[in-house]
Amino acid sequence: MVLTTEPPRSLSFADQTAFWANLGVSLIGFTGAVYVLQPAGHPQLPLLGALLATILGTVLGTAMVVAAGAVGARTGAPAMANFRGLFGTRLSYLPTVANIVQCVGWGVYELTVIAGGVLALTHGRVAHAPVIVAAGVLCTAMSIWPLRVLHILRRYVTVAVAISMLYCTVQLLRNPLPTVHGTSWSGFFPGVDTALAVAVSFVPLAADYTRHARSARAASGAAMLGYSVAQTWCYLLGVVALIQVGGNPDRIFDTFLGVAAGWVFFAVLVLRELDQSFANVYSTAMSLQNLLPRVDRRILAGAVGALATVLALGVHDFTGFSNFLLLIGSVFVPLSAVLVVDYFFGRGRRGWNLDDDAPARPLMLLPWALGFAVYQLLNPGSIVWWARLWTHVQDALGVHPGWWSSASLFSFVVAGLATGVLVFAERRLTRA
Numbered sequence: 457m458v459l460t461t462e463p464p465r466s467l468s469f470a471d472q473t474a475f476w477a478n479l480g481v482s483l484i485g486f487t488g489a490v491y492v493l494q495p496a497g498h499p500q501l502p503l504l505g506a507l508l509a510t511i512l513g514t515v516l517g518t519a520m521v522v523a524a525g526a527v528g529a530r531t532g533a534p535a536m537a538n539f540r541g542l543f544g545t546r547l548s549y550l551p552t553v554a555n556i557v558q559c560v561g562w563g564v565y566e567l568t569v570i571a572g573g574v575l576a577l578t579h580g581r582v583a584h585a586p587v588i589v590a591a592g593v594l595c596t597a598m599s600i601w602p603l604r605v606l607h608i609l610r611r612y613v614t615v616a617v618a619i620s621m622l623y624c625t626v627q628l629l630r631n632p633l634p635t636v637h638g639t640s641w642s643g644f645f646p647g648v649d650t651a652l653a654v655a656v657s658f659v660p661l662a663a664d665y666t667r668h669a670r671s672a673r674a675a676s677g678a679a680m681l682g683y684s685v686a687q688t689w690c691y692l693l694g695v696v697a698l699i700q701v702g703g704n705p706d707r708i709f710d711t712f713l714g715v716a717a718g719w720v721f722f723a724v725l726v727l728r729e730l731d732q733s734f735a736n737v738y739s740t741a742m743s744l745q746n747l748l749p750r751v752d753r754r755i756l757a758g759a760v761g762a763l764a765t766v767l768a769l770g771v772h773d774f775t776g777f778s779n780f781l782l783l784i785g786s787v788f789v790p791l792s793a794v795l796v797v798d799y800f801f802g803r804g805r806r807g808w809n810l811d812d813d814a815p816a817r818p819l820m821l822l823p824w825a826l827g828f829a830v831y832q833l834l835n836p837g838s839i840v841w842w843a844r845l846w847t848h849v850q851d852a853l854g855v856h857p858g859w860w861s862s863a864s865l866f867s868f869v870v871a872g873l874a875t876g877v878l879v880f881a882e883r884r885l886t887r888a
Contacts, residue, residue: 463532466603467668472678474610475665478731479658480686481617483569486712489694490705491650498643498859500636500703503695509647510691516648517655518684520789520868521662522676523796528663529672530799533810535663535739536746541808542795544816551791552746555660558784559743560764563736566729567591567768573726576709577719588768591730596761598734599741600754603668605734617728620721625693627715633699642859649835649862655687656864657785659792661739737761749812779838786837789864790827790871794820797872802879819878827871835863 467475492513493506501509527538536555539548571587598605662679669675697711698704712722741756748756798804798820809815834857836846850856857863 463667464603465668465670467606467665468670469674469678471606471610472665472669472675473682474614475606475731476679476682477614477686478609478617478728479735480683480688481621481690481725481728482732483573483709483725483729484732485654485687485690486694486697487705487708488650488654489691490698490703492647492691493695493698494703495643495646495650498646499638499640501641501643501647502636502639503633503699505639505641505644506647506695507692509644510651510688510695513648513651513653514655514684514687514691516865517652518680518687520656520792521658521683522679524659524792525662525666525679526672526676527795527799527804529666529669529675531663531808531810532667533663534667534742534745535660536743537810538663538795538799538808540746540810540814541804542798542817542820544818545812545814547816547818547821548814549747551660551787552743554784554787555743556740559661559736559740560760560767561780561784563595563733563740563760563764564767564771566733566736567595567764568771570726570729570733571768573709573722573729576713577723577726585769589765591733592761592765592768595730595733595737596758596765598730599738599757599761602734602738606665606668609731613728613731616724620724621689621693623721624712624715624718625689625696627718628693628696628700628711631700633696634702636699645859645862649864651687651691652862652864653785653789655683656789656792656868658683660788661735664739664742665735733764737764783837783839783842786831786835786863786867787824787828789831790867791824793827793868793872794824794875797875798879801876802882820875823871823874823878826874827867830870831863831867833857834861834866 489506489510492501492509494500524535528535531538531541533540536548536552539551542548543550567588570591571584574582574587575584666672666675666679669678694708697708700711701707709722712718712725737760738757740760741753744756744760745751745753799808832842832846833849833853833855836843
């Protein structure tokens with residue numbers, strides 16, 4: 457169970473598709489649909505606009521995840537270990553530490569989401585702490601035996617989730633949607649960026665699972681099909697539910713629970729949320745193995761699961777920390793572009809050095825930093841002091857985000873192009 461680039465290749469196309477489909481559906485997705493329907497600073501999108509923004513953003517974001525996952529499927533290395541080839545072993549610790557922090561944070565958040573779902577199901581009759589502990593124990597066990605879990609997801613959980621989603625969709629569409637006045641297409645591209653950002657958040661986790669696929673082609677097709685269809689469906693169901701409650705995200709779960717036998721199907725979706733927490737705990741353990749390659753992954757998974765559970769028991773307000781996690785997540789959008797371009801067009805074509813003593817490649821930090829700067833310039837986030845800093849940069853450069861801006865897409869393209877320049881220069885030097 458130590459770090460290896462020769463993992464068991466036991467996950468079929470169906471296994472991978474089911475896994476990514478389960479990740480594409482979440483309780484956070486239903487409520488997060490409000491940011492597609494009502495982009496910040498813009499009037500509400502019409503239903504067709506929200507539909508197109510969701511599809512376009514999801515497909516683009518999933519394509520980035522697929523590209524990063526394809527690297528892992530080919531090398532057989534976990535996500536963070538692949539950065540040894542890109543940056544060298546020591547420098548690969550930079551993204552590794554960032555990923556550990558964000559995965560632990562989101563794992564904690566998912567446990568609180570599960571507790572909130574159970575609270576809604578039971579009308580507050582079940583205490584918060586026992587639910588957190590039970591969910592933490594389950595997701596920790598899932599992280600210790602991940603391949604068995606993925607087979608179970610395909611056989612049972614995905615089917616139950618699909619039935620629940622279909623039932624909720626039919627029930628919500630039985631009645632005509634209320635007419636919404638004052639809509640506008642001005643927030644279309646910010647809506648696209650929201651859906652894209654949610655999908656691309658799985659970039660630093662993708663290779664941890666695609667490395668077990670039987671082929672890179674199967675892994676890529678499964679991720680593209682499973683995740684894009686599931687997230688699109690989840691967000692559109694959330695949009696419909698939001699329109700029915702007047703756009704108030706605090707009442708969206710009342711919509712699901714209000715349909716006939718809705719509590720049964722909502723309960724399935726709450727239990728399915730364990731997949732999200734499992735993915736974060738497992739990927740934290742895999743990231744830790746990049747720092748501690750000789751420590752048994754199962755021990756790391758158990759420790760991470762216990763930590764996430766303890767932290768979730770003490771969380772009362774996640775707002776400030778979630779803004780911090782979103783800032784950390786923004787580093788991986790341009791980083792994925794650097795990874796993919798160098799692997800498929802640069803040094804990775806001849807085979808990266810993924811050993812414990814892989815030499816440093818500090819120049820590859822430059823396109824990553826450039827892409828990160830572009831992201832912050834277009835979307836500095838919600839941390840007050842950080843956003844104020846980048847507002848000054850915007851004013852100095854005369855660049856202010858508008859209807860056209862997509863921080864994820866522009867940062868990915870800029871980082872990819874900058875990496876391409878370095879790759880071209882390296883080839884010329886090699887030939888010379």
